[in-house]
Amino acid sequence: MNLIFYTATRFLHVGTAVVVVGGTFFIRYILLPAAAKNLPDDAHARLRTSLMNSWKKIVHAGIALFLLTGAVNYYRVIADGSHKGDALYHALLGTKIILAMIIFAIASALVGRAPALEQFRRNSRTWLTVNVLLAAMIIGISGFLKVRGPRTLPGAASRPDPAASAEAERD
Numbered sequence: 735m736n737l738i739f740y741t742a743t744r745f746l747h748v749g750t751a752v753v754v755v756g757g758t759f760f761i762r763y764i765l766l767p768a769a770a771k772n773l774p775d776d777a778h779a780r781l782r783t784s785l786m787n788s789w790k791k792i793v794h795a796g797i798a799l800f801l802l803t804g805a806v807n808y809y810r811v812i813a814d815g816s817h818k819g820d821a822l823y824h825a826l827l828g829t830k831i832i833l834a835m836i837i838f839a840i841a842s843a844l845v846g847r848a849p850a851l852e853q854f855r856r857n858s859r860t861w862l863t864v865n866v867l868l869a870a871m872i873i874g875i876s877g878f879l880k881v882r883g884p885r886t887l888p889g890a891a892s893r894p895d896p897a898a899s900a901e902a903e904r905d
């Protein structure tokens with residue numbers, strides 16, 4: 735049961751990253767330059783309004799899914815004790831979460847309507863580039879943590895180390 739649940743939340747977490755980060759990349763590097771080059775100003779403005787109305791829903795749903803599935807991922811790590819006492823893991827994960835909050839704030843400003851944040855929307859190219867770069871850092875950190883795998887400090891382990899158990903059996 736746990737296996738199915740955690741696989742589903744992992745699937746949703748990575749799937750959300752694919753859709754939201756991929757969509758941001760597409761808008762910044764494919765759609766924006768093509769629209770700026772080929773459309774007159776009024777058509778460009780209409781395309782922008784229409785696009786933002788749909789993209790906004792994906793951004794908001796994506797933020798909710800990231801927070802929900804990210805919290806489940808982290809709960810699992812705490813519950814199984816696989817990184818207990820692992821300072822590097824928690825420092826990097828904390829950094830990743832802070833970067834994610836910055837991305838969420840920028841993405842919300844870009845799809846929102848608050849007049850105070852108009853400055854962000856006027857410089858949408860720059861802020862989309864910032865979000866793509868931050869997302870690349872997040873994916874790098876997440877991938878590194880996954881490949882590095884579980885580490886526990888001696889004495890902090892809640893799961894026996896299989897290599898250590900095998901050695902103890904031989905003695």
Ligand code: HEM
Nearest residue numbers: 751800801804805807808831834837872873876877879880
């Ligand atoms: C822009 C937002 C985010 C992106 C692009 C992102 C991306 C990823 C990716 C690609 C993985 C690797 C999954 C795997 O290898 O199975 C991952 C794992 C994870 N994410 Fe996120 N994530 C984001 C936001 C968050 C947030 C907000 C949280 C916490 C509230 C979170 C918590 C986690 C945890 C705990 C893991 C597991 C790390 C491990 O393997 O030990 N993520 N994320």
